Every structure is written in structure tokens, then in C-alpha cells.
Amino acid sequence: MTLKKRIVILFLLCSMIPFVSIGIISFYSIDSILSNKVRKGYENNLAQVEMSLENTFSNLNHVSQQLAFEGTIGQQLGQLLSTREPFERSQITEQLKSQLSLVTFTNPNIGLILYHFTSDKSIKFENFPVKDDFDLDKLPLLAQYYGISYYGPHISNSRLDNQYVLSALRKVDLPDRDDVYIYIESGLHLTQNLLDSDQYGNAVSHLILDNNGRIAYTELPDQYRRNEIFADNRGGMMSGSDDANYWFKIKSAQGWSIVSIVSKTKYDMEINRWYVQMAVFSLFFVLIAFGLAVLLWKMLYNPLNKFNKEIKQFNPNSPHTQDATDPTRIPEFDHLLLHLRSMKEQIRDLFREIERKERVRADLEVEKLLYQINPHFLMNSLDTVHWLAVMNGQTEIDKLVLALNKLLHYNLGKLGQTTTIGEEVEALRQYLILQQIRYDFQFDVQILVDEETMNTMIPRFILQPLVENSLYHGLNDDGYIRVQIRKAEQIEIQVQDNGAGMSPETIRQLLDSEQTAQRKAGLGIGMNYVKRMLAAKYGEAARLEIQSEPGEGTTIFMLLPAEEPQGTDEIA
Incomplete structure (x- = not known):
């Protein structure tokens, strides 16, 4: 009914x-x-x-x-x-x-x-x-x-x-x-x-x-x-x-x-006359009651019709326009209409946020395809070099190939998948072993991680680009890199070095997605990946900041929610 x-x-x-x-x-x-x-x-x-x-x-x-x-x-x-x-x-x-x-x-x-x-x-x-x-x-x-x-x-x-x-x-x-x-x-x-x-x-x-x-x-x-x-x-x-x-x-x-x-x-004429009068009066009363009921229905129908128009006019892809419907002149319905329009704006914002995340996801997939190589061929080749080094007693080469093999095995996995902080720190250690063999100077690396954070889930491959940034910006023999991870209300990650530092313009270029996207390779790609990955997984809940001055070193702060990220997994 x-x-x-x-x-x-x-x-x-x-x-x-x-x-x-x-x-x-x-x-x-x-x-x-x-x-x-x-x-x-x-x-x-x-x-x-x-x-x-x-x-x-x-x-x-x-x-x-x-x-x-x-x-x-x-x-x-x-x-x-x-x-x-x-x-x-x-x-x-x-x-x-x-x-x-x-x-x-x-x-x-x-x-x-x-x-x-x-x-x-x-x-x-x-x-x-x-x-x-x-x-x-x-x-x-x-x-x-x-x-x-x-x-x-x-x-x-x-x-x-x-x-x-x-x-x-x-x-x-x-x-x-x-x-x-x-x-x-x-x-x-x-x-x-x-x-x-x-x-x-x-x-x-x-x-x-x-x-x-x-x-x-x-x-x-x-x-x-x-x-x-x-x-x-x-x-x-x-x-x-x-x-x-x-x-x-x-x-x-x-x-x-x-x-x-x-x-x-x-004999019954007078009584029947009264019956007729009562019937006419009853009919008149019913007509009035019916008319009032119809009027009440119109009072409800007009606001409901306005709500219907508001819903039909809603298009999440259309730009915001002035609402065409007039007020209902009924305070309760006008209040609901105002909330409906506010909800429409929130839905538009959510659609825009989803579209933005989808674009980030698509960019990540393209970028991953551009830089990904065949992992099976590379792993088999490194295993061959590893066993030749062992057989010929080449300890340094064996150490280098083993670290590279572990690092590539970790990094060439599905970039969009989540991992634990413990696994991410272990991959970072392998990366630092390779970098210390590569460079002709020694630098001090301190990794301080709270035990309670080791099993916390985070996006894969977000620590290495931060440490890589410290190595590329003037780190020398007296340099050090301190990686500190602790848990408060959020997961706090801090990467600090005492290198040459960066100018504000360099920091802006590192965090600028448009400028970094135009590069085919380079350090900025890794930092941009971290920024976009945090946006895709956490949205506004994550934050990435760089504090640096020339000659004073650089500190990178990253704040992540304590719960597991809810973003869409990427496909390798």
C-alpha cells in the first residue's frame, strides 16, 4: 500500500x-x-x-x-x-x-x-x-x-x-x-x-x-x-x-x-428527513476529511518530490552546481534537505578521492612494469655467480651476490602488497650491505626498532628510498644514518643523516609528483613512489615530511596509522 x-x-x-x-x-x-x-x-x-x-x-x-x-x-x-x-x-x-x-x-x-x-x-x-x-x-x-x-x-x-x-x-x-x-x-x-x-x-x-x-x-x-x-x-x-x-x-x-x-x-417521513440530513452531513464531513487528507498528502508529497529531484540531479562526476530545488517551507524537511545536499557533497568528495587513488594506482602499475625485469632469470644468474664465488673462495663477491640476491628477491615482489616492519628492516639491512661494498668509504648506520612494531603491517619498499636519499646527498666517511621506528599513537619512522643537506627547492622537487613523473630514472622516483604509496594506502591519515638545510644534514619523518593499511593491493 x-x-x-x-x-x-x-x-x-x-x-x-x-x-x-x-x-x-x-x-x-x-x-x-x-x-x-x-x-x-x-x-x-x-x-x-x-x-x-x-x-x-x-x-x-x-x-x-x-x-x-x-x-x-x-x-x-x-x-x-x-x-x-x-x-x-x-x-x-x-x-x-x-x-x-x-x-x-x-x-x-x-x-x-x-x-x-x-x-x-x-x-x-x-x-x-x-x-x-x-x-x-x-x-x-x-x-x-x-x-x-x-x-x-x-x-x-x-x-x-x-x-x-x-x-x-x-x-x-x-x-x-x-x-x-x-x-x-x-x-x-x-x-x-x-x-x-x-x-x-x-x-x-x-x-x-x-x-x-x-x-x-x-x-x-x-x-x-x-x-x-x-x-x-x-x-x-x-x-x-x-x-x-x-x-x-x-x-x-x-x-x-x-x-x-x-x-x-x-409516518417515517420526518425521521427519514433527519436520516437524509445526517447522510448529507456525513458525506460533507467525509469530503472535508478526504480533502484534508489529500492536503496532508500534498504537504508530504511536495517535499518528497524535491528529495527525489535532488537524488536524480546527483551526478558524482559533474562539477558542483547550485541546487535547483527551492526550499519546502517546512523546517523539518528543509533541515533534511540541507543534510542531503551536504551528503551529496561528501559523496562527490569521496568519488574524487577514489578517482585520485585509482590514478595513483595506475601510475604505480605502469612505473612498476617499466622498471621490473624478469625476476627468475636474474635470480638464477645471481645464484650461479654466488656458487662460482664460493667455489673460488671469493668471500667479498659471495657476500655481495648473496646480499643482492636477497634484496632483489624482496624488492621484485608485488610492490603493492603489505609486509611487516621486521621484513622491511631486514631488506634495508641487505641494501646497506650492498651500498657499503659499492662506496669507497665507511659510514655508520644505526637501526633502532621497537620490538612491538616488528609485526606491524606497512606497505612494501618504503624504507629503502628514504635511506637512499641520505646516501645521495653528500654523505662522507664521517657520516652516519640513523633509522628509528617506534610506536606511539601512530607508527613514527625517522631517517636522519648528517650529510650535505638539501635546499628547499630540492625538497620541493623530491616531493613534486608531476616533476618526478617526467623523469625516466633517478632518486626522485623512489621518493615519489613512497609518497604516492602512502597516499594510495592511507590517504590523509599518513604524512611524509623532509626537514633539511644545506650543510646541516637531513631528517625525514613518516607517520603511519597503527592499523593495517586498507588500500588496494597491486598486481605484479
Whole structure:
């Protein structure tokens, strides 16, 4: 998985886990609150409708009492029915109509009022025109008690309107007749306004049940048919559900019930609206978190890209150039970028140092090939001279050839290989034997070596050129050469003589690699070899110095690390 994906996923997890945790807790809390709120809303609305219907029925009952025999109008009706004299009947009739008009005027929630005579099914004293198909048996009966019948919502029997109304039928209880009833309807539009007076508009439908739990009125005839028994007819506020709807039912004191029906889709609309809002908010939050994660990735990607450019621009063979990348403006990355550039410079320096050492190594190999002869032929020839000298009793020649043979055997080995200080000192002794035979004067040679340094590894053939330098610069019969090797923090080698000395210009020429390289032979080649060998094996850790003044002798100092040299071995 890439770093970008890890950053985005980790950031989203860190951002979303608290949000999801709070969201879950909020979900259950708010879901419970909203559910209770919606439930209570429907229940309160149902209670208001039930109360309004009860008030309507109570109002119908109150008006019917005025029209019954106990009331003034009912007594006037009794007088009318018992009087046979036309004039008196006319007066009573006018009074009845006037009283009925007054009742209608003073009770705006009352609609149709009439007296119904069941014996001949006649209608008298109606305040509005009555439809021809008026039939009490067709009306949805809700409840009967105390001689009053209450009818649920039905189409008004008035010709003036086709709205739903509530109605009541009450016996007048005349002393000499029992077929006279008062029929009263609620006002026009009153019933529909009561059923529609909920806070959810058209979301709620209603059922009205009679005393037996039978559906007397339904606004959903396809799902709940008239005269069917509803699911539950217990008293009090109840609720339940079926496949498609939730319902809330309340039973009135008179025994009839009203049921509010709401579809599950509409019931859950408010909760679903909150779900949608939470989903939108969550999506918005996720987008913000994702955007912040991408921004964080860019904050990391740009510095990483700069590091990538720095690495791609690095070429150890190219000269140092100004770095092309700009600062990242992030202190931590700028600090690392600075260290990277410093590391690049160090790597360039290391490459240059390796190239320099490789050039020194190549020069040494060429020089060795130029001056190397066939060692087997030379050794065999010297062995022959040695045995001839022994056979003829030539002691000096035998000594000379034996020393030369040992010296050549040592010097003609692999120049680049390391050797011990003990072996190097022994080769130096053989070289001095040859030089004392060669020159016609005697000189004193002192070799002082600490025993603890005898097994220390050093490059081969680095002492002889130093001693050779003393011999070539004015050493006479009174001269001496002192070679001292000791070990402190480093290996200290000192070659001192009391010869003629050298000028600073001569010292510079001896240590100048370019001038010495132009020579085909001579002393400078040996000193240059020592200098280049130390540089190839030890680098800056070794040091070669010459101190000399004309007429005061010469001292050569050489400091070597105490550990074994790590340079590349040369091949013979």
C-alpha cells in the first residue's frame, strides 16, 4: 500500500471514528426523540379530533333537548298536535318556525333540523330543504344511549350541500304520541373541518367505529371497508400497525371510537428527513476529511518530490552546481534537505578521492612494469655467480651476490602488497650491505626498532628510498644514518643523516609528483613512489615530511596509522 493510501485511510479513520461513535449515540437518541415526537403528535391530534367530535355531539344533544318535550319548542309541538282549531294551529306553527329559526341562528354549528314522524315517515318544520331519499336506516349508527342515536359522518340530507355531517336522532317523548323524533345535523363543512384539522395536512386518514368496533365511517374504503370489525376495540389510547399503515385509536365516553390512519411512508417521513440530513452531513464531513487528507498528502508529497529531484540531479562526476530545488517551507524537511545536499557533497568528495587513488594506482602499475625485469632469470644468474664465488673462495663477491640476491628477491615482489616492519628492516639491512661494498668509504648506520612494531603491517619498499636519499646527498666517511621506528599513537619512522643537506627547492622537487613523473630514472622516483604509496594506502591519515638545510644534514619523518593499511593491493 502506497504512502498516499495509508495517509488517506489513516486520516479518514482518525476523523470518522469519533464522528461515527457520536453519530451512533446521536442516532439512537434523536431517533427515539423523533419517534416519540411523531407518535405524540399523532396521538395529540387524534385526541383533539375526538374531543371536537364529542363537543359536536354534545352540542347536537343540547339543541335536541330544546326541541324535545321538556323544552319550549317541544311543548309547542305538543300543543300543535293536540289542537284542532285552525287559527290556533296557525299561530303555534308560526311560533314554532320562529323558534326553530332562532335556534338555527344562535347555533351556527347546527345544520339541518327537522321533526320526523316514523308512523307515516313524514317530515315537518325542517329549516332546510330535505332530499327525497332521506332514510334514517341508511345512516351509519355510532352509538345509542338515553334515547338518543348518534350517526357518524355521512352525506348531509340537506339539498343545499353534499358535505359530510354528524347527526343525532332523539325521541320527543310527547305524552300522547311516541312516533315523533327530532333529527339534527351538524353544520355544513363542520365535520370535514374537524377531520382535517390535523398538523399533518392530508397525511392522516380517519376511521370512526361504532360501539361494537364496527367501521361506521372510513376515508380509506379500499383498505378499511364499512361495517367491518376493526382490529382492536379496547378503550383508551391505543396504537398499532399493519402491513402498510400505522394507526392510533381513542375511544370516547359514549363508546364510539375514532382511528387515525397514517401510511408508514408518511409516518417515517420526518425521521427519514433527519436520516437524509445526517447522510448529507456525513458525506460533507467525509469530503472535508478526504480533502484534508489529500492536503496532508500534498504537504508530504511536495517535499518528497524535491528529495527525489535532488537524488536524480546527483551526478558524482559533474562539477558542483547550485541546487535547483527551492526550499519546502517546512523546517523539518528543509533541515533534511540541507543534510542531503551536504551528503551529496561528501559523496562527490569521496568519488574524487577514489578517482585520485585509482590514478595513483595506475601510475604505480605502469612505473612498476617499466622498471621490473624478469625476476627468475636474474635470480638464477645471481645464484650461479654466488656458487662460482664460493667455489673460488671469493668471500667479498659471495657476500655481495648473496646480499643482492636477497634484496632483489624482496624488492621484485608485488610492490603493492603489505609486509611487516621486521621484513622491511631486514631488506634495508641487505641494501646497506650492498651500498657499503659499492662506496669507497665507511659510514655508520644505526637501526633502532621497537620490538612491538616488528609485526606491524606497512606497505612494501618504503624504507629503502628514504635511506637512499641520505646516501645521495653528500654523505662522507664521517657520516652516519640513523633509522628509528617506534610506536606511539601512530607508527613514527625517522631517517636522519648528517650529510650535505638539501635546499628547499630540492625538497620541493623530491616531493613534486608531476616533476618526478617526467623523469625516466633517478632518486626522485623512489621518493615519489613512497609518497604516492602512502597516499594510495592511507590517504590523509599518513604524512611524509623532509626537514633539511644545506650543510646541516637531513631528517625525514613518516607517520603511519597503527592499523593495517586498507588500500588496494597491486598486481605484479
